[in-house]
Amino acid sequence: MKTEMIRVYGIVQGVGFRPFVSREASELGLCGTVANKGSYVEIHAQGSEKAVEDLKKALENRPPERSVIMEIISAHADEPPFDSFEIIDSEKEKGDIFVSPDIAVCEKCKGELFDKTNRRYLHPFINCTQCGPRLTIMDSMPYDRVRTTMADFPMCKDCEDEYTDPATRRYDAQPVCCNKCGPEVYIIGSGEKGSKAITAARKAVMAGKIIAVKGIGGFHLCCDAKNESTVKRLRKLKNRPAKPLAVMLKDISAARRECDFGEVQEKLLTGWQKPIVLLDKKTSGSLCESVAPDNPTVGVMLPYAPLHLLLFDYDDGVEMTDSLVMTSGNVRGAPICRSDEDALSEIAGFCDLILSHNRRILIRSDDTVMDTFEGKPYIIRRSRGYAPLPVMTSCSDKGQTLAIGGELKNTFCIRKGSLYYLSSYVGDMADIRTVKALEESVKRMCELLEATPQNVVCDMHPKYNTVAFAEGLDLPLKKVQHHYAHILSCMAENDYSEKVIGVSYDGTGFGTDGTIWGGEILLCDRTGFERMGSIKPFMQVGGDLSSKEGWRIAAMIAGTAYGERGGEICEKLGICTAKEYKLLS
Secondary structure, three states, rough: EEEEEEEEEEEOOOOOOHHHHHHHHHOOOOOOOEEEEEOOEEEEEEOOOHHHHHHHHHHHHHHOOOOOEEEEEEEEEOOOOOEEEEOOOOOOOOOOOOOOOOEEOOHHHHHHOOOOOOOOOOOOOOOOOOOEEEEHHHHOOOOHHHHHHHHHOOOOOOHHHHHHHOOOOOOOOOOOOOOOOOOOOOEEOOOOOOHHHHHHHHHHOOOOEEEEEEEOOOOEEEEEEOOHHHHHHHHHHOOOOOHHHHHHHHEHHHHHEEOOOHHHHHHHHHHHOOEEEEEEOOOOOOHHHHHHHOOOOEEEOOOHHHHHHHHOOOOOOOOOOOOEEEHHHOOEEEEEOOOHHHHHHHHHHHHOOEEEEEOOOOOOOOOOOOEEOOEEEEEEEEEOOOOOEEEOOOOOOOOOEEEOOOOOOEOOOEEOOOEEEEEOOOOOOOOHHHHHHHHHHHHHHHOOOOOOOOEEEEEOOOHHHHHHHHHOOOOOEEOOHHHHHHHHHHHHHHOOOEEEEEEEEEEEEEEOOOOOEEEEEEEEEEEEEEEEEEEEOOOOOOOOOHOOHHHHHHHOOOOOOOOHHHHHHHHHHHHHHHHHHHHHH
């Protein structure tokens, strides 16, 4: 008889890990326990030496599909005899914490969703150990129902039986619920609930209206992506004249009809994260031009929440489109709405109907956006499905740091030792509402990760809201040059600490000499940098307007390079007229 204590570190909470261990141990004839410890899962396995070793091999070689194993340690344990193998109550212990991102609805739940014989038929919140909300409903670690917003919905007898039965797919699945005991969908401002609410939303879309839909991490604005006049109206209401709108297509077949893509993109589209993927549009597709005007690509995602699936396919006789615009439900520059109060005050004027539900969202999580380059995926906006997975480095630094992130497209980071936890996408900090969202998100993430930063890092720009926020935290503050920070992030992502030549051409940033930098070649290491090359400085007339009207910058560069002949050169190159050049100079 052998007893071994095994600790498993990584994404092992919210992915069915404890039920998996319990089933494996029982099949191997092992006795003992498994429990969440907040920062890891701890297993006490008692039985034959071969059975214990077989359990460890199962952990290493075929863990649950959604888990991410980062380290397994084991040691002999002196324990009294166990009678059986059990999942025991979770306990909090200090250490590295790994929080599961939200997981898209799995194929088994999707099958049950449309199975008329299943008791969860058409249930908008169907989930199991392999899918469902995680980060967005989590109040604290370890991940148990009492520490999520699902605590608002006591389980019925049938759900509780599944939750406590190791033979079911919902054994120890924290968000488990059904039509009898789960959250409920409704139309804000009307008495329509449940099936009537979903049918009302579907009818509104097909009548050419715009609706708002509460999902896993916030609200979307939604309409028929084939209806040109409706999409134009949405653009006008949201003050978004040209930027492409994300599209949610019913299934992979619809995606193939509308876009050209390969195996890598298909894997991203159908994987458990379900990000928005940038794809090449087909000229023969049926999406209206205003979805992505004058753009050869379109951002496409597949349904990732049960409610999305029901918008496309419901037993109500409504003939429904298979292509929906699904753009973030927010005022331009503000964070995505997450509550009914947010939706009513911020986006009610953009839509004709709001389809909401009563499961609270604790942390906003917008959609992740991805592209591919040379056959490999890369993230443009890291959020739902990926945050807050940490970047692991071999850095031996101790302590904890909060990095506030950029002024535009803000994402912050919390460092605990060698782990760098990246937040979900927050937004642009020019709007005070987004600054408030940043403050709330930082507070909640610090609580969730049990982090107490000892210092804070921010940009150098004296007028950024992110800088003002960092200065108000009453912590030791380090300001880092914008382009140097980008290069450091690449080094961290690749766990590289030697000296590098960094090339950063991402736009402007406040320089160490008090001028605006942009297009930098820096000789860097982790402690500092030397500016080796850059674009020659020029006068930028027009302020931020020059960033939107590129001819102004081109004209100023020509003037700097050619002096009095600047106007003549601009006319010859078609940059601007002599009159326009004179106004600038």
